[in-house]
Amino acid sequence: MLPIVQLKEVTHAYLGDREASLAIENFSLHVEAGEFVSLVGPSGCGKTTLLSIIAGLLQPSRGEVFVSGHTVSGPSPEVGYMLQQDYLFPWRTILDNALLGLELTGRLNEISRQKTIGLLGEMGLAGKEYAYPAQLSGGMRQRVALVRTLSTNPGLLLLDEPFSALDYQIKLQLEDLVSETLRRRGTTAILVTHDLSEAIAVSSRVILLQPNPGKIRRIFTVPEAIRSTPPLYARDLPGFAELFHEVWKEMELAGREKL
Ligand code: ADP
Ligand code: MG
DSSP states (O other): OOEEEEEEEEEEEEEOSSOEEEEEEEEEEEEETTOEEEEEOSTTSSHHHHHHHHTTSSOOSEEEEEETTEEOOSOOTTEEEEOSSOOOOTTSOHHHHHTHHHHHTTOOSHHHHHHHHHHHHHTTOTTOTTSOGGGSOHHHHHHHHHHHHHHTOOSEEEEESTTTTSOHHHHHHHHHHHHHHHHHHTOEEEEEOSOHHHHHHHOSEEEEEETTTBEEEEEEEOOHHHHTSOHHHHTTSTTHHHHHHHHHHHHHHHHHHTO
């Protein structure tokens, strides 16, 4: 199958006034259609840089980036990008916030509007369409941001620590909701998280990065039994704790070697 995301020897250096800092070096990765992969690793190892490059928001210094076989040259409606903060506009209603992506890409019509209202319902937000962001909890606002990202029906979803600001219980519920929704839609996803158990619970592969400069240290394949179980229950399966410790140990080593 054609990979949805292909990075070939991507290097990126941020240029400052006095010096250049190498954020990622010779990074290659394939993500297949329908796959859910996670990027984990110590802070500063280039996770956000990688997502911004895949999203077309940042042009890498070197290397090639393809999404669905096409060279990435800028942002595209095919790719949804969701961040830790929800970035909802406080003066817009929930529905108007959710419709923003469709509006900006010129695809807002009665059909897409109704679909978005349906999606708000699926995310447990029925009845909140005409409320304002300040009237909603953090978990609800994150779900609105997710609806906004999904409303344009992107084939690829990039998630940069979308659950990390939430309470633990809400975070677990959202993991379930997101992984179930993406599975049903066949959306390919790349999740950045600093929560190893979240990474293992939701993804098919966990890609561990190491810093200075950012590169792949090791790729862990999540066993099918864990992968096909909803995240909340996956954590209780045999093999989960072992895999967690394996990834954790390797991440410790990566951090220590770079001190
Ligand atoms: P992560 O998301 O894994 O924490 P980042 O991709 O944000 O890592 O950062 C990777 C490296 O690039 C870090 O050393 C960081 O300081 C540096 N960096 C990130 N963004 C910028 C920027 N806009 N200008 C200069 N350096 C940056
Ligand atoms: Mg980051």
